[in-house]
Amino acid sequence: MADFDTLKINPLFEIPALEKGAMKDLSPFVAAPNHQEDLGFPGELVDDWQTKAIEKFGELLKKSRALRVYMDGCVKCGACTDKCHYFLGTADPINMPVARQDLLRKIYRRYFTFAGKYFPKLVGAEDLTREVLDEWYSYYHQCSQCRRCSVFCPYGLDTAEISMAAREIMDHVGKGQKYCNEILGKVHKIGNNLGLPEPALIDTLEGLEEDIEEETGVEVKLPVNQKGADILLVTPSADFFAEPHVDGLIGYAKVFHQAGVSWTLSSYASEAANFAMFIGSYEQMKKVAERIRKAAEDLAVKRIIFGECGHAWRVAYSFMNTLAGPFDFLDPAYPVPQHICEFTLDLIEKGELNLDKSANDHMTLTFHDSCNVARGSRMGPTPGGQFEIPRAIVRAVCNNFVDMAADTIHESTFCCGGGGGLLTDDLMEIRVKGASPRMTALQEVVEEHGVTHMVAICAICKSQFSKVMPKYGIGMDRIVSLHQLVSNAIILDGQIGTEPDEETETDTSEDVATA
Amino acid sequence: MAYELNGKTFEADEEGYLVDISAWNEDLAVLIAEDENIEMSDDAWEVVNFLREYYEEYQIAPAVRVLTKAIKKKLGADKGNSKYLYELFPYGPAKQACKIAGLPKPTGCI
Numbered sequence: 001m002a003d004f005d006t007l008k009i010n011p012l013f014e015i016p017a018l019e020k021g022a023m024k025d026l027s028p029f030v031a032a033p034n035h036q037e038d039l040g041f042p043g044e045l046v047d048d049w050q051t052k053a054i055e056k057f058g059e060l061l062k063k064s065r066a067l068r069v070y071m072d073g074c075v076k077c078g079a080c081t082d083k084c085h086y087f088l089g090t091a092d093p094i095n096m097p098v099a100r101q102d103l104l105r106k107i108y109r110r111y112f113t114f115a116g117k118y119f120p121k122l123v124g125a126e127d128l129t130r131e132v133l134d135e136w137y138s139y140y141h142q143c144s145q146c147r148r149c150s151v152f153c154p155y156g157l158d159t160a161e162i163s164m165a166a167r168e169i170m171d172h173v174g175k176g177q178k179y180c181n182e183i184l185g186k187v188h189k190i191g192n193n194l195g196l197p198e199p200a201l202i203d204t205l206e207g208l209e210e211d212i213e214e215e216t217g218v219e220v221k222l223p224v225n226q227k228g229a230d231i232l233l234v235t236p237s238a239d240f241f242a243e244p245h246v247d248g249l250i251g252y253a254k255v256f257h258q259a260g261v262s263w264t265l266s267s268y269a270s271e272a273a274n275f276a277m278f279i280g281s282y283e284q285m286k287k288v289a290e291r292i293r294k295a296a297e298d299l300a301v302k303r304i305i306f307g308e309c310g311h312a313w314r315v316a317y318s319f320m321n322t323l324a325g326p327f328d329f330l331d332p333a334y335p336v337p338q339h340i341c342e343f344t345l346d347l348i349e350k351g352e353l354n355l356d357k358s359a360n361d362h363m364t365l366t367f368h369d370s371c372n373v374a375r376g377s378r379m380g381p382t383p384g385g386q387f388e389i390p391r392a393i394v395r396a397v398c399n400n401f402v403d404m405a406a407d408t409i410h411e412s413t414f415c416c417g418g419g420g421g422l423l424t425d426d427l428m429e430i431r432v433k434g435a436s437p438r439m440t441a442l443q444e445v446v447e448e449h450g451v452t453h454m455v456a457i458c459a460i461c462k463s464q465f466s467k468v469m470p471k472y473g474i475g476m477d478r479i480v481s482l483h484q485l486v487s488n489a490i491i492l493d494g495q496i497g498t499e500p501d502e503e504t505e506t507d508t509s510e511d512v513a514t515a
Numbered sequence: 516m517a518y519e520l521n522g523k524t525f526e527a528d529e530e531g532y533l534v535d536i537s538a539w540n541e542d543l544a545v546l547i548a549e550d551e552n553i554e555m556s557d558d559a560w561e562v563v564n565f566l567r568e569y570y571e572e573y574q575i576a577p578a579v580r581v582l583t584k585a586i587k588k589k590l591g592a593d594k595g596n597s598k599y600l601y602e603l604f605p606y607g608p609a610k611q612a613c614k615i616a617g618l619p620k621p622t623g624c625i
Contacts (some may be wrong), residue, residue: 029529182622183623186622192623194622204580207578207580207584236624237624238624238625241578242578243579243597246578273623273624423624426529460624
């Protein structure tokens with residue numbers, strides 16, 4: 001990985017002095033022919049890519065009136081310019097949302113508007129050249145589709161949809177992104193982003209059952225493919241694999257155990273994530289979502305609950321019924337789908353969980369709203385539930401909780417910097433730089449309120465923070481799963497001892513600023 | 516990219532992961548490790564060897580917990596934790612140790 005400077009944490013969110021072209025050379029690895037072909041895209045850039053790209057663009061405009069509105073609607077008011085974490089972190093003017101959108105808009109004008117066809121220079125219309133395609137590839141992979149800019153746009157233009165459309169066009173001419181497309185191929189073949197086959201999944205879950213029993217003395221199960229279970233849990237495969245994700249998975253298992261419900265994972269749908277949203281492919285998104293439906297039908301479950309995954313929750317909450325519905329075979333008494341946080345908070349409110357908040361006393365916590373949960377979905381029966389439900393859980397299981405600055409949370413939350421298919425090592429520079437606004441807000445509560453840990457309910461956020469926080473002088477273990485806190489606090493029936501485990505004890509003495 | 520060893524060329528992807536995992540050998544592991552600025556201590560070998568054994572059985576690298584537990588059994592509790600594994604492989608035991616072990620890079624939200 002090339003060395004690069006990270007912009008200093010900027011406590012006032014000052015707009016950086018522009019550095020033209022600062023990020024023009026950063027592009028992700030291009031998908032290999034087999035990654036492309038697995039998804040039905042051309043293996044490499046096709047000869048007549050220009051014609052094909054314009055054709056595909058026209059098709060998208062026809063299918064989506066929204067996209068046409070986003071192309072036509074911008075009045076260049078400038079409200080979005082300083083709202084993007086990637087712009088604030090890189091100072092590259094093309095990372096202003098309006099400028100990034102204009103990369104597509106100038107082509108739209110040239111080929112799809114009267115003025116642009118006949119008087120291109122007057123309306124900022126440009127020919128689709130190889131340079132433009134390369135610029136698309138670079139800058140549409142410097143957008144995490146987090147939609148913070150859209151919150152501030154007076155017309156509600158959705159930048160994410162524009163980035164998705166651009167990526168969809170590029171996939172169709174044979175210039176896809178390796179990270180997303182390789183992963184989607186694995187989901188189709190194996191069932192999850194990791195490529196974790198069933199025997200490995202079973203082995204991993206058995207290991208976790210042993211760990212929980214060793215820690216608590218209670219036999220907590222993590223069942224897989226259990227036909228006739230009431231609940232199918234669909235969770236990101238990172239929950240099986242990585243830290244701190246796995247501590248969250250242990251938390252879900254303990255909650256289900258204590259609730260006395262029957263539940264199961266599925267090896268066929270062992271992934272909540274749906275990277276097809278990132279590449280803007282409706283067909284791929286449908287194919288991935290249908291795996292969940294099939295698993296639910298095959299296992300004859302009554303309910304589907306999603307684990308901690310940001311964009312999965314957006315797809316599940318906002319699109320799943322259209323993609324793979326109707327889900328009329330599930331029990332109508334429960335929301336379809338339901339978030340694990342709704343399930344857990346319901347039990348807490350009914351007093352059905354025995355919680356020892358002091359188990360988390362070695363931490364002072366703050367909550368990072370994940371963009372797709374915050375701006376792409378809701379949770380529970382009331383507006384704003386996606387903000388309040390996770391916080392209510394944190395407060396119920398911890399004594400020390402502080403929110404970050406108001407303009408960096410809830411619907412104004414800053415992206416972690418790794419969303420939208422950017423969580424890959426070849427994009428580390430933009431990931432680190434794009435994390436700077438969130439790191440600034442975090443640093444503020446660290447200094448003012450002694451915050452030691454940040455909680456998230458998204459696998460991408462957790463992985464991104466554990467990787468980039470050390471670049472800002474914050475230890476990688478300072479990002480935790482929400483259900484990890486629940487796991488620490490919950491006292492299971494028949495549990496031996498209530499001391500916190502070794503690992504949580506060891507980090508009590510360290511300061512948050514030690515990487 | 517590619518690795519050159521004893522006059523032979525071993526093809527690797529953009530990030531240095533071997534294309535043909537069966538072409539791996541211990542000398543090549545040392546060479547890849549050098550590229551990564553990693554010295555192959557006995558403990559580092561324990562990790563790499565475990566990854567290869569696990570991969571052979573399951574066609575995937577082990578989850579972090581599976582790895583730490585296995586290392587705990589082999590090297591003791593003071594080394595069977597992710598902190599120690601990060602000392603051995605600063606860029607992350609899963610990704611960096613997999614590269615040295617000649618295995619594909621784990622993908623996903625990790």
